[in-house]
Each structure stands twice: as C-alpha cells, then as structure tokens.
C-alpha cells in the first residue's frame with residue numbers, strides 16, 4: 001500500500017460521499033490497513049513490532065487526513081449555501097399595494113352598524129325576485145299605476161336556464177311561478193319575505209343592490225343600493241319611526257343631525273312620508289328616502305301566505321313601520337360627489353379618495 005498516494009487521494013476527494021468511500025477502503029472492517037493489521041500475528045516478533053508501529057502511524061495519518069478533508073468539504077458546502085441564499089438588503093423592496101372597501105360598502109357598513117347599536121338584526125335577500133314579492137304582496141297588483149313609479153328590468157328565462165334556475169321563497173320553496181321574475185327594484189320585497197318567516201316583534205335592516213330600468217343622470221343609476229328598515233310589534237307608532245330616523249341622522253352627522261318628514265304616497269305604507277336629513281356642514285336638507293306605517297294589506301298578504309304554508313296567522317293586531325333609503329344618494333350629498341355614475345365606473349383615481 002502506498003501511504004503517500006492514499007493521503008493525497010484523501011486530500012483531493014471531491015465530495016463527502018467519495019471521502020466516506022475512501023475511509024471504508026482504508027480503515028473499514030475489510031479496509032487495507034485493517035486487513036494488514038490482521039496479518040501481524042503471523043509475523044516473527046521483531047518484524048511484527050516494526051510493521052505494527054508503521055501500520056499504526058499510517059492509520060493515525062489516514063484518520064487525520066480524513067478528518068481534515070471532511071472539515072474542508074463541509075466548510076465549502078456551507079460557503080456555497082451562504083452564497084446562494086445571500087440576501088442583498090440594499091435592493092429595492094417589493095411594493096404591496098393594499099386594497100380597500102368600495103365607498104358604497106363603507107357607507108352600508110356605517111349605516112348597518114348604527115342600526116346594530118339600536119338592536120336591529122341585519123338580513124339580506126335575493127336580487128332576482130319574483131313579481132309577487134317585489135310588487136303584488138306590497139299592494140301593487142299588476143294593474144296598479146304605482147308600478148310605473150319604478151321602471152323595471154324583467155327577467156326572461158330561456159327554457160334551459162329555467163330548469164336550472166328557480167326563485168326560492170322564504171322557506172326555500174320554488175316561487176318562480178308567482179308572476180314574472182324581476183331584478184328587484186327596491187329592497188322592500190324583503191319586508192314580506194322576512195315577515196312570512198318570522199313572528200313579531202322584531203327589528204331588521206336589509207342592505208342590498210337594486211335595479212331600475214332608468215335613463216341615468218347625475219343622480220340616477222340603473223343599479224344602486226338601498227337600506228330597508230322594518231320594525232313590527234304590538235304598539236309600534238309613527239313616533240318610533242321618527243325617533244329611529246332622527247337617531248340615524250345623529251349617528252351620521254353628529255349632535256346637530258336631525259330629520260324632516262313630508263307626506264307622500266307609497267302603496268305599501270299608510271301614512272307614507274319622505275324624509276330628509278339636515279347636513280350641518282352645508283346647512284341644507286338631504287332627501288334620502290321613503291318611509292311610513294306598514295299598510296294593513298301587507299300583514300294580510302303575509303298571513304295568507306303563512307296560512308298556505310300551514311303556519312298560524314301572526315300579524316293580526318300588529319303595527320309596524322318601514323323605511324327605504326338610497327345609499328349612494330347619501331354618499332353623494334355627504335361627500336359632495338357631483339355624479340352618481342362615478343361610483344361604478346371603477347376609475348381608481350375616484351375610488352382611492354375614499355379609501356380608509
């Protein structure tokens with residue numbers, strides 16, 4: 001065995017696997033040095049001592065060389081890894097643009113939170129609605145001129161879609177056949193849906209998207225949002241309605257906030273009012289929505305439907321009030337936005353102004 005060549009080979013081992021192979025080759029159980037040591041016993045004593053000394057020296061030298069090369073290779077691997085994973089802290093960072101809520105969503109949340117504090121629950125309903133819930137049950141039968149107050153998008157199902165699509169009633173039943181289907185023109189249909197499913201007393205608000213087949217202008221969009229409110233119980237009065245809307249005005253505009261009511265007509269309330277809020281900053285009134293005492297016709301329509309579902313009548317002797325207001329209108333006036341059409345053009349320069 002050539003010890004010089006062996007030591008050199010170890011010093012040049014290209015990697016840890018090869019090094020391990022060399023260790024086995026020389027010092028393993030069947031390695032060259034180990035084998036040579038096993039033959040010592042057959043030698044005469046003089047030779048044995050000398051050869052034994054040499055072999056021990058070789059063994060020691062090989063062990064040292066293996067250790068040294070192993071340390072070297074490990075150090076090289078570490079350096080390579082460090083170089084590869086190096087982080088240049090002087091490079092410019094990545095930009096993380098953050099999103100934000102749309103101005104409409106922000107106002108809806110603000111409104112809903114004011115009502116939550118007043119003990120209202122928040123519910124939502126379908127945007128594709130049956131004619132029955134959007135009109136008929138709200139005291140607007142087909143021939144009623146009041147239907148013209150809200151120009152309507154009618155939904156026609158083609159036969160394939162009709163099979164796949166149904167409008168569900170309050171109990172999940174199919175009500176597609178209750179008249180035609182419309183994109184809801186207001187959130188008031190939810191008054192009926194909720195009353196059918198629940199027994200009074202209760203207080204709810206319903207935020208949602210509504211649609212009207214209208215010529216758009218600076219204050220009219222074909223898609224906008226409303227917030228509906230409905231309170232029903234044994235002794236609910238117009239005074240409660242005024243109190244709630246006035247409280248809303250204070251929630252939105254601070255201590256100076258107040259509300260004004262003027263008589264008007266909606267088929268589903270009697271008496272009906274429209275309401276405006278005082279905008280202290282600009283010292284003017286903002287027309288925001290309609291309201292009134294729930295028309296007895298609605299309670300009857302609801303109880304009739306309940307009866308058809310096998311439920312007890314629940315609305316005899318009840319009174320209630322309801323309101324519906326335009327969410328974008330409130331935003332327009334409050335922020336001095338000149339045109340409602342800006343809301344859904346999705347121009348970032350407009351939307352970013354209202355990011356919180």
Ligand code: FA5
Nearest residue numbers: 186188220221224288289290291322323324325326329
């Ligand atoms: C209604 O929709 C009634 N459902 C409100 C109501 C509910 C009355 C409960 C009584 C009881 P009206 O069509 O006036 O009413 O709409 C209510 C509000 O929605 C309006 O005051 C206005 O703020 C907003 N609005 C109506 N049409 C548009 C439109 N095209 N674009 C933006 N906002 C609109």
